[in-house]
Amino acid sequence: MDEVAAEAKVSRATVSRVLSDSAGVQEETRRRVLGAINRLGYVPNLMAQSLATRSSPVVGLLLRNPRKPVYGLLHGEVQDRADEVGLELITVVPSSSPGVRNERRALHKLLGLRVGGLLIATGVSRTEDLAQFLGVVPVVAVGRPECHDEIHGISYDEPAHGRMIAEAVLAHGHRRVCVIAPAESVSVSESQRAEAMITTLAEAGARPERLPVVRSAPRDGCVEAVELVRRREVSCVCLPSDERALAFLAAAERAGLVVPHDVSVTGVDGITAGLDLVGLATIRLPVATVAEQAVRLMAEQVHGAGAPVEHHAHRGTFLPGRSLAAPPQHAEP
Amino acid sequence: MDEVAAEAKVSRATVSRVLSDSAGVQEETRRRVLGAINRLGYVPNLMAQSLATRSSPVVGLLLRNPRKPVYGLLHGEVQDRADEVGLELITVVPSSSPGVRNERRALHKLLGLRVGGLLIATGVSRTEDLAQFLGVVPVVAVGRPECHDEIHGISYDEPAHGRMIAEAVLAHGHRRVCVIAPAESVSVSESQRAEAMITTLAEAGARPERLPVVRSAPRDGCVEAVELVRRREVSCVCLPSDERALAFLAAAERAGLVVPHDVSVTGVDGITAGLDLVGLATIRLPVATVAEQAVRLMAEQVHGAGAPVEHHAHRGTFLPGRSLAAPPQHAEP
DNA sequence: CTGAAAGCGCTAACAC
DNA sequence: GTGTTAGCGCTTTCAG
Numbered sequence: 001m002d003e004v005a006a007e008a009k010v011s012r013a014t015v016s017r018v019l020s021d022s023a024g025v026q027e028e029t030r031r032r033v034l035g036a037i038n039r040l041g042y043v044p045n046l047m048a049q050s051l052a053t054r055s056s057p058v059v060g061l062l063l064r065n066p067r068k069p070v071y072g073l074l075h076g077e078v079q080d081r082a083d084e085v086g087l088e089l090i091t092v093v094p095s096s097s098p099g100v101r102n103e104r105r106a107l108h109k110l111l112g113l114r115v116g117g118l119l120i121a122t123g124v125s126r127t128e129d130l131a132q133f134l135g136v137v138p139v140v141a142v143g144r145p146e147c148h149d150e151i152h153g154i155s156y157d158e159p160a161h162g163r164m165i166a167e168a169v170l171a172h173g174h175r176r177v178c179v180i181a182p183a184e185s186v187s188v189s190e191s192q193r194a195e196a197m198i199t200t201l202a203e204a205g206a207r208p209e210r211l212p213v214v215r216s217a218p219r220d221g222c223v224e225a226v227e228l229v230r231r232r233e234v235s236c237v238c239l240p241s242d243e244r245a246l247a248f249l250a251a252a253e254r255a256g257l258v259v260p261h262d263v264s265v266t267g268v269d270g271i272t273a274g275l276d277l278v279g280l281a282t283i284r285l286p287v288a289t290v291a292e293q294a295v296r297l298m299a300e301q302v303h304g305a306g307a308p309v310e311h312h313a314h315r316g317t318f319l320p321g322r323s324l325a326a327p328p329q330h331a332e333p
Numbered sequence: 334m335d336e337v338a339a340e341a342k343v344s345r346a347t348v349s350r351v352l353s354d355s356a357g358v359q360e361e362t363r364r365r366v367l368g369a370i371n372r373l374g375y376v377p378n379l380m381a382q383s384l385a386t387r388s389s390p391v392v393g394l395l396l397r398n399p400r401k402p403v404y405g406l407l408h409g410e411v412q413d414r415a416d417e418v419g420l421e422l423i424t425v426v427p428s429s430s431p432g433v434r435n436e437r438r439a440l441h442k443l444l445g446l447r448v449g450g451l452l453i454a455t456g457v458s459r460t461e462d463l464a465q466f467l468g469v470v471p472v473v474a475v476g477r478p479e480c481h482d483e484i485h486g487i488s489y490d491e492p493a494h495g496r497m498i499a500e501a502v503l504a505h506g507h508r509r510v511c512v513i514a515p516a517e518s519v520s521v522s523e524s525q526r527a528e529a530m531i532t533t534l535a536e537a538g539a540r541p542e543r544l545p546v547v548r549s550a551p552r553d554g555c556v557e558a559v560e561l562v563r564r565r566e567v568s569c570v571c572l573p574s575d576e577r578a579l580a581f582l583a584a585a586e587r588a589g590l591v592v593p594h595d596v597s598v599t600g601v602d603g604i605t606a607g608l609d610l611v612g613l614a615t616i617r618l619p620v621a622t623v624a625e626q627a628v629r630l631m632a633e634q635v636h637g638a639g640a641p642v643e644h645h646a647h648r649g650t651f652l653p654g655r656s657l658a659a660p661p662q663h664a665e666p
Numbered sequence: 667c668t669g670a671a672a673g674c675g676c677t678a679a680c681a682c
Numbered sequence: 683g684t685g686t687t688a689g690c691g692c693t694t695t696c697a698g
Contacts, residue, residue, distance in 0.1 A: 001675060011685045016677060024683060041465050046445035047380030048675035051690045058442070066399060066408035069606070075399035076429065083428035083435075088442055091424040095416035096409065102416075109391070109421055112379035113446075132374055246607040253610070273402070274579040277586070277611050334691060344669045349693055357667060381691035384674045 001044070007036035019044055050114060058088040059117035059298055060110035062103070062124070066093055068243070069271040070285060074121055074143060077291035085299040090115070094122065104129060111137075117298050120144065123188055127151070138301030142294035143287075145188050150309055152301070154294040157313035158189050161283045162196025162240075164318050165266050168281065169197075169236055170204050173326050174264060177201060177236040178209040178228050180221045180244060186214060190240035193268055197238050209234055218243045222251040229263045230255070235327030242267035242275065242282055249278065249323070260325035270319050279322030286314040334377070340369035352377055383447060391421040392450035392631055393443035395436070395457070399426055401576070402604040403618060407454060407476060410624035418632040423448070427455065437462060444470075450635050452627060453477065456521055460484070471634030475627035476620075478521050483642055485634070487627040490646035491522050494616045495529025495573075497651050498599050501614065502530075502569050503537050506659050507597060510534060510569040511542040511561050513554045513577060519547060523573035526601055530571050542567055551576045555584040562596045563588070568660035575600035575608065575615055582611065582656070593658035603652050612655030619647040 005012045010029060017025050018033040025033075036042075050056040061078055065071050075091060082089040092110050094102035103124045110118060117138045124130060127148045130139055134150055141153040169177055179201070181194035194210075201208040209228060213221040218241070225248060228234045239245040245267030252259060259265055270284030293312060300307055338345045343362060350358050351366040358366075369375075383389040394411055398404050408424060415422040425443050427435035436457045443451060450471045457463060460481045463472055473485040480486035502510055512534070514527035527543075534541040542561060546554040551574070558581060561567045572578040578600030585592055592598055603617030626645060633640055 012676075013678085013686075014684060017684085020677080026683065029683080043441055043444045045384070045447055045675050046442075047384050047447055048690090049677075051378075051380050051384060051692090052675080052677040054690065058446075066405045066412070069402065069405070072399045072402070072405035075426065079399070079426045080429055083430065089426070090442070090446075091426070093408065093412045093422070093424070096413055097416065108376055109379075109423070111376045113391075113423075114378055114380055243606060246610060249607075249610055272606050273576060274582075274605060274607055274611055277579060277582055278607055345692075346669060346694080347667090350668085353693080359667065362667080378691050381674090382693075384676090385691080385693040387674065 001042070003040055004033065004036045004042050007040060008032040056114055056116040058090055058113070058115050059119060059302065060113065060115035061089055061091045061119045062106055062110060062122050063091050063093050064122040065096065069273075070143075070269055070287065071121065073271050073287045074291055077288050078119060078121075078142070078295055081292050081295035082298075085295060087117070087295065087299055087302065089119075117302050119294060119298060138298060140294050140298045140301070143290055145192055145313075152294075152297050152309055153311045154290050154297065155313050156189065156285050156290065157315045158192035159196040160313075160315045161268055161285075162193040162198075163200045164283055164315075165193070165238055165268065166197045166200035166204070168318060168320075168324060169238060169264070169266060170201065170206060172236075172264065172324055174236040175206045175327075176209065176234045177206065177238055178211055178225050178234040179238045180213055180225065180240060180248075181210050182213045182216070182220075182240060186216045187240075190244075190268075193240040194238075197240075218247040219251065220244075222248045226251050226255045226257065229257060234263070236264040236266070236324075238266045240268055242269035242272050242280060245280055245282065245323075246272075246278070249280070259323050262328060264325055264327070265323040268316075270316065275319075275321075280319075281321035281324035282319050283316045284319050285316045289314050334375070336373055337366065337369045337375050340373060341365040389447055389449040391423055391446070391448050392452060392635065393446065393448035394422055394424045394452040395439055395443060395455050396424050396426050397455040398429065402606075403476075403602055403620065404454065406604050406620045407624055410621050411452065411454075411475070411628055414625050414628035415631075418628060420450070420628065420632055420635065422452075450631050452631060471631060473627050473631050473634070476623055478525055478646075480644070485627075485630050485642055486644045487623050487630065488646050489522065489618055489623065490648045491525035492529040493646075493648045494601055494618075495526040495531075496533045497616055497648075498526070498571055498601065499530045499533035499537070501651060501653075501657060502571060502597070502599060503534065503539060505569075505597065505657055507569040508539045508660075509542065509567045510539065510571055511544055511558050511567040512571045513546055513558065513573060513581075514543045515546045515549070515553075515573060519549045520573075523577075523601075526573040527571075530573075551580040552584065553577075555581045559584050559588045559590065562590060567596070569597040569599070569657075571599045573601055575602035575605050575613065578613055578615065578656075579605075579611070582613070592656050595661060597658055597660070598656040601649075603649065608652075608654075613652075614654035614657035615652050616649040617652050618649045622647050 005015050092106045094106040120141045121143050179197050182190045184191040198208045211221045225237045267282040270282045338348050425439045427439040453474045454476050474480045475487050512530050515523045517524040531541045544554045558570045600615040603615045
């Protein structure tokens with residue numbers, strides 16, 4: 001900055017004024033400074049800036065898993081919306097090696113950077129980890145179901161998604177359906193979806209067959225589900241994510257099962273490209289809506305004062321697909 | 334930090350020593366400080382730290398488009414590798430609204446943060462924008478074809494991928510094939526793939542039909558390609574990315590064309606989930622290899638001294654698929 | 667082994 | 683309008 005000041009024959013204070021667009025700088029002077037900045041390729045030190053102002057124009061996004069299409073899309077959407085409202089976004093991803101410490105580490109990285117806001121798109125196991133920073137920096141949870149009373153939360157209405165799937169399955173005449181049900185420790189969203197499916201099916205008098213799963217591998221439970229189909233104990237398999245549904249579809253194909261002739265299949269997500277070709281019946285998550293609202297909320301927090309805590313759960317749309325049809329004859333009562 | 338010092342009844346200097354693990358702190362004192370840190374939930378201010386040390390433990394990743402599976406996977410891989418070698422990673426994404434200024438803005442955000450290293454997974458149009466910072470901070474280009482002589486570059490061998498596809502297509506007996514060829518301004522990678530396909534096909538005496546495309550919408554050119562197939566002018570359509578291939582597959586289906594009976598189709602990427610179900614013949618990009626090598630190179634740069642500039646292009650593997658078969662009879666000479 | 671003091675690059679009152 | 687000065691939170695000699 002000193003170099004720029006020297007080059008423009010002004011003091012550092014003036015350079016600072018030009019940088020922050022503060023009024024009261026002569027057009028001529030301003031031009032000289034801008035020239036010097038360009039000539040020297042000077043990039044202001046954000047860290048020094050926020051150290052001096054005790055504030056940061058950047059908000060941090062803690063992103064669960066960029067490899068999954070849903071998170072990829074969310075990342076893109078949040079980025080674009082942030083750009084629109086003038087928020088600088090940086091993203092941090094917890095390492096995917098086992099252990100819950102990773103999320104805390106990632107969170108601390110963001111906190112260490114003294115970001116002006118925190119967008120949390122992760123399961124951060126203990127919500128208390130977040131609560132701790134509520135007073136310090138605005139926090140908005142995005143796309144995660146569970147959330148603290150004092151934390152703004154914009155999420156997907158997973159129970160509704162489970163019900164929607166179950167209702168579609170029932171409408172096609174299925175009565176004996178297998179639901180792959182991951183433990184909450186595997187994925188809160190997937191667990192909520194599966195539980196809602198099971199409840200809805202049971203309430204309608206159908207016989208849901210719960211297949212518990214305790215690991216996050218998408219293929220988990222597929223072999224068992226195929227076996228159930230083979231024994232004609234179920235006419236439909238509902239999986240709590242498209243990733244799992246695709247894995248099951250592959251397993252079914254390998255086992256010589258024809259979809260939907262031998263078995264119907266459903267997923268949830270609706271983001272992955274090429275889903276229309278596969279013809280998977282699923283729910284499309286309202287990612288754009290969630291991202292938009294979360295960023296808007298964050299912008300308000302960062303700029304204005306803290307609004308009262310908001311919680312919203314958005315519902316996706318059902319995507320019909322060839323994979324869901326009427327049950328095979330032999331399965332009829 | 335003052336509070337921590339007070340709580341532990343030491344001076345800030347000692348706290349600093351404990352934080353940086355520097356030797357020469359009595360075990361007893363150290364324990365007291367650590368205790369105070371935990372009790373107060375203190376997170377050191379990274380910005381102040383790097384301001385004082387004029388160095389940063391974090392390296393920045395400039396990521397083109399998190400919505401695309403290839404970039405999503407790359408993001409995840411880079412993150413994990415970085416974690417392994419002890420590099421803190423933050424990611425910045427250029428806004429996707431039109432205009433090339435976005436990448437520069439994103440780059441400046443990273444530079445402003447005074448990151449200790451720059452991983453560039455983007456097209457940043459003008460390589461000179463990067464060259465400017467070569468002396469200041471280590472730069473490694475990852476997954477982008479073109480690159481400056483003085484910039485480390487780990488990328489995909491796109492021309493080889495184009496050749497591999499062309500050879501597979503030829504081996505199946507196709508002679509008249511349509512190649513969707515995006516302009517370089519749309520995507521350098523895709524353009525390189527397409528050009529290599531066309532060259533290889535032509536050299537083998539086949540008659541490639543180039544279908545230029547100047548927008549990045551994946552559906553671009555699909556209608557025209559379908560028309561070529563309908564008029565039986567080509568027996569195979571080669572697309573420079575899976576995204577485009579999926580779009581074409583959908584267009585073909587809508588037009589009543591059966592793959593591979595009426596037309597063979599190929600893509601490039603091999604990352605998207607469910608590709609095996611669709612049966613698309615494609616090339617799987619060696620994303621993990623590229624990420625690993627790029628991060629290793631960055632770690633060397635950041636820790637040790639600057640090694641001589643390295644350039645590597647990695648070749649993917651061909652994934653056979655139902656979508657590529659022999660040409661229909663009527664297309665035979 | 668620990669404390670005091672001088673900055674790191676920048677902003678924000680406050681003078682001129 | 684522009685320059686001066688005193689920190690922001692931390693590291694790092696240099697004494698003790």
